[in-house]
Amino acid sequence: MATTTKHAIGNWDTFHNNGPFPTKVLYKTSLEGKGNMPSLIDRYNDAATEIQRLLKDALDKQEGFRAYGSAWSMNHVAHQKDNMHFNAEMNIKKAILDDEMHTASTFKRENLFFVQCGNVIKEIHKFVFDHGKSLKATGASNGQTIAGCISTGVHGSALGVGAVQDWVVGLNLIIGPNPEDIVYLERHTEPALNEVFAGRIKARVIRNDGLFNAALVGLGSFGFIHGAVIETEDRFLLKRYVKKINKDLAVELSRTLDFANSGFTVPGETDVNGKGNTAFHYKVFINPYVNDPEYVVEAIYKKPYVAEYPDPLPRIKTAIYRDLIILFTKIAEKYKNSIPKLIKVLEKSVLPAVDLEATGTLAEIFWDAPYQGPAYAIAVGVDHTNSGKALELLTRLAKDEGPIPGIYAMRFVKQSRATLAFTQFPITCMLEIDGLIWKAKKNKIISMEQFCKRTIEVLQANNIPFTIHWGKTADWSFPGLVQYMYGDKATTWKEYRSALLGEKGAKLFSNKFLEDTGLNEFIVNTSPELVQSIA
Template identity: 65%
Template structure:
């Protein structure tokens, strides 16, 4: 049987030391060994019973309960003061036989895979590669768990793909301790698996687009995501270029996404009539403290998978421009540890010139995180047509009211269907500033004050925006979530209220939901929303 070790604790912290946060008990569940319980489905269902036991225990104590994976979120979204559950040992993966595909499924059966919540992006990529498959996109690295990724909306910079949650086609969620409290959710307009699959995981099926989209980026509030069904694709290669281009051109591409008619052209990356190809990925790095004439851009083009190809790791391992925090940390190593001195030097530091080329799979290109120490990250989502305007006003604020020890980047993501997905614009520019953590002083505002000013400046300049759920911000800012998502907030709450009992709504709440007012129930009964359509 699955077993849980429960450790009394006084505090818990994120990977990037954004706490510490108070905690009573940390739970770690390990699955029964395969030698004792051969069937993966049996081991999976056995673990579900153990999670249900822990949920009942928390509810009986009038306490909260929240699972977490790799602790990569820099906000307090993963924290719960009473009970936290580490999911890292819950890592079963199961290919889907054709007999379990829904009769109306439009998905190629060979592309459907079922992963338990604790599988990391790295492990999933390895499993898929053994089947000749790949994820469609990932974040800048690979250490997050799949449940954590979709719960917060982790994204890369894939212009035509979306975020990680956008290739999830099924959700298995534990919403309480009753036999009927294990549910399997799909969209009714895009069914993937049949009822026989749900029976194998002891779940009741609900096919409902609105419920599915609400739970997809559920912020940990819709229950314990035990497993996900994803749609993979055939393995492919990414040709990666990192180089400096004129800043006016870099920002023009950000605002227009019109690569085909741009003067930006890379030899060999053109159509038959000589026009530039549209890239798979586009990213811009910017030091706000120097008036450089050129910005560093990272551009990737999707290629068919074929072997052999040159080993990309010698370049990827040493590249400064694979991760924004890593770039900032490498720059900081040249200077003393004093934050004021470091910021002073940032004003004189030109981002290093570069002319890199690599060819590799998605897994090889977005590799292990190079830095896991103290760090901050603030990230806002805006319509890409406002990219340069938003950067200009935030740059001016950072220069005049800062400085702070960070640098900017832009990434671009296709629109999500998730109700509270922050990549809500047709193409969302994720404008982020990452760097090293600092303490407030007479000369430097606090991180909360800086993130509050980001919100205020965007509002003052009439730039609609969202904020990355897993990044630093002033999450208590008045009406923040309502201003970002409007009526979508009521819709999201309605489906949460309808799916969860009042008791379990409290169990699956936490300080983050309280700060954002997302824990507050609507005053109507929404149980009739939770039906298959």
């Protein structure tokens, strides 16, 4: 039997200390040992039984329940005041068998894998690599669990791929304590696996594009994500370049993403006519407090896999003194005018080394995150054609109403089909501000809460359509925010959620984040067709 330990923790915090948040109980479920239960599927189903027991317990007490993994979200999206469930030890993974493929599937069997919720990206990298495959794209690091990535829309800067949820083709949810509460969702237009597979995980199948797209970026509120079917591709390498280029050129390329006709080219990354190849990944770093005519940019190009290449990771990795970072934060809080100078000092530790070139797998290029301390990150998504304008507005905000201890960056992600994906523009520019958590004191430094609020107000005042990363710092209680960002899509999401979970289930998987954003609204009398398979 899978075993669950119960801890009365009192408070729970995110990995980057964006809390603490009052919490009654933390559960941790461990799988049955392989020696006692050798079958992967038996252990998977055994874990499902255990989760259903915990869900029943929470329902009986009329309490909430929420799963989380690595706690990397920098707000309260992963938090639930009654019952939190740590699922990172639930990490079964398997290749798909021939008899599990849907007859109408257009996916290659060897590209599909089934992974349990608590697998972190790093272990999935290794597992699929050992099968000759690679994930398509990830975030900038590898410590998030797959369920956390999907739920909040974790992204990198893969122009042609998208975010993590965009290579998920099947979802296994546990929505309650009864046998029919284990469901397996797919798109009806892109079936992947068949009833044999569903039978093995004791799930009822619903093939419905609308439901699947709504459940994908489900904010942990669409039931307990127990497993996901992911699509991979053949192994490949990435070649990473870091350059300093004219800032107008960097911003213009952000606006057009037209690498072929840009003045920015990397020797060796051009076609036969000398025109620039389109990068796999493009990122621009901006220190808003310096008038440097150049920005640091990172361009990564996809290459065929070869076994022999120099290790892209340094043999020795150093880290900045944590106490030094805390000291810098204290100085910034007390003397706000010191912030630009402090950022300049830290710039070398934060930004990648210029003229760096490295080749490696996706897992190597986006390796372990070095910083484990308190941090905030604000990330707004805008259409890439608006990236220059949004950057100008938000850097001006930092200069005029700040300064704030943070550095800006822009990444670019292909559109997602998930209903509430913040990567909703044809190519979304994720404009990010990453930095150290600060507290406004008597020196009139703007508070983080106020800066977040002003970010929304400035973009609204300038009529720039935007979204906000679900896992990052924001004024989530800003009136009408979600409706403003997503319009009818927010209503659609709530309808599918209500139809799938029912009123009790919707309450069970709700939390304060959902209440703050208004997404907890239960919509009565939804059409039963929303949760039925479409032929």
